[in-house]
Amino acid sequence: MNEPLSSMRVSYEHARLGDEDADRDPIAQFSSWFAEVLETHVGEANALILSTVGVDGVPSSRTVLMKQFDQRGFVFFTNYESQKGREIAANPHVAALFYWPSLQRQVRIGGIATRIGDDESDAYFQTRPCGSQIGAVVSPQSQEIPNRAWLEARFQQAKEALERGEKLKRPNHWGGFRIEPDSMEFWQGRPNRLHDRIGYRRGDEGSWSMHRLAP
Numbered sequence: 001m002n003e004p005l006s007s008m009r010v011s012y013e014h015a016r017l018g019d020e021d022a023d024r025d026p027i028a029q030f031s032s033w034f035a036e037v038l039e040t041h042v043g044e045a046n047a048l049i050l051s052t053v054g055v056d057g058v059p060s061s062r063t064v065l066m067k068q069f070d071q072r073g074f075v076f077f078t079n080y081e082s083q084k085g086r087e088i089a090a091n092p093h094v095a096a097l098f099y100w101p102s103l104q105r106q107v108r109i110g111g112i113a114t115r116i117g118d119d120e121s122d123a124y125f126q127t128r129p130c131g132s133q134i135g136a137v138v139s140p141q142s143q144e145i146p147n148r149a150w151l152e153a154r155f156q157q158a159k160e161a162l163e164r165g166e167k168l169k170r171p172n173h174w175g176g177f178r179i180e181p182d183s184m185e186f187w188q189g190r191p192n193r194l195h196d197r198i199g200y201r202r203g204d205e206g207s208w209s210m211h212r213l214a215p
């Protein structure tokens with residue numbers, strides 16, 4: 001056993017999530033936790049771990065940034081031809097996870113990812129810094145490339161074209177996905193490993209049911 005690792009232990013004393021505290025609407029509950037974490041989190045509180053499943057049944061995870069959320073779900077932007085983009089096209093079931101150590105909280109989301117409208121992706125693309133726009137255009141995300149110099153040369157070419165006055169449009173291969181949740185779970189660390197877990201499930205008619213889970 002690795003000694004320092006096996007003795008790493010945190011006592012979770014920060015907060016509680018009582019049945020009476022949790023909102024009956026998980027998006028409202030998310031909204032309230034997200035507002036709190038923005039005040040305490042170091043780094044990107046909107047970073048979520050996104051898991052997709054390949055056609056071979058093998059799952060894979062990576063970090064993406066949530067850029068919008070509302071009653072419809074959670075939006076992130078990416079390359080539609082990347083590994084995740086192709087996997088979602090074949091199987092839209094995804095899992096998403098936020099971990100916020102500053103508040104000893106975790107939020108799990110299960111749902112279906114669908115492409116947002118081109119107009120929504122266009123609108124967001126236009127708000128991105130110029131360098132990020134170029135990056136989205138020139139990077140064949142998830143494909144094997146010869147080396148770093150190859151990528152930088154493509155970036156430079158696109159930058160020079162822009163400087164000559166060419167307009168940069170959102171490429172068709174880049175845009176947003178919205179994760180429409182059908183299950184959510186809020187986890188609050190508590191002492192003695194008796195953590196609070198409140199789960200939500202969406203019924204066929206769209207309303208949410210709420211339940212407490214054993215830690």
Ligand SMILES: Cc1cc2nc3c(=O)[nH]c(=O)nc-3n(C[C@H](O)[C@H](O)[C@H](O)COP(=O)(O)O)c2cc1C
Nearest residue numbers: 047062063064065076077078079082083084085142
């Ligand atoms: C903090 C952080 C934020 C990231 N945000 C995004 C993002 O919003 N969109 C994206 O496509 N990749 C993002 N990435 C890179 C992805 O984790 C991943 O490397 C990339 O999307 C390729 O994944 P794939 O090959 O599984 O499709 C981020 C990585 C980190 C560490």
